[in-house]
């Protein structure tokens with residue numbers, strides 16, 4: 001898995017003078033079935049979230065309101081993505097260390113996830129992440 005496998009995906013947008021509408025179908029607009037939705041809100045200015053990786057989880061991150069940055073790191077390469085529209089989102093494949101920062105006031109970060117919450121899927125130590133990422137790339 002490389003940071004190059006992660007990408008911004010533009011969602012369908014039904015524009016309407018009464019208000020626009022976007023939608024996401026698991027396996028159709030994003031490359032996994034959706035098992036869980038969670039969201040970050042009331043994020044104080046200057047706060048950082050994330051700082052972990054997932055072994056198997058696929059995620060899709062959308063700025064439903066406001067803006068923030070997601071920095072992805074595959075152990076070799078890092079890339080910063082700025083999210084600020086509700087009609088596109090960032091697909092994050094497994095084994096990506098992620099940091100979320102630069103939250104605007106009122107930002108809402110919605111995350112669609114491929115599995116239910118499972119703490120054993122997390123890697124919360126960066127050195128351990130690098131070790132596991134290297135093991136996986138040697139195995140491939």
Ligand code: TYD
Nearest residue numbers: 036037038040048049050051052116117118
């Ligand atoms: P965490 O994933 O570390 O937050 P973030 O990556 O946004 O900084 O989760 C923070 C806490 O919330 C942690 O104690 C686990 C809990 N949590 C759940 O119980 N269910 C969930 O679906 C998520 C994402 C977190």
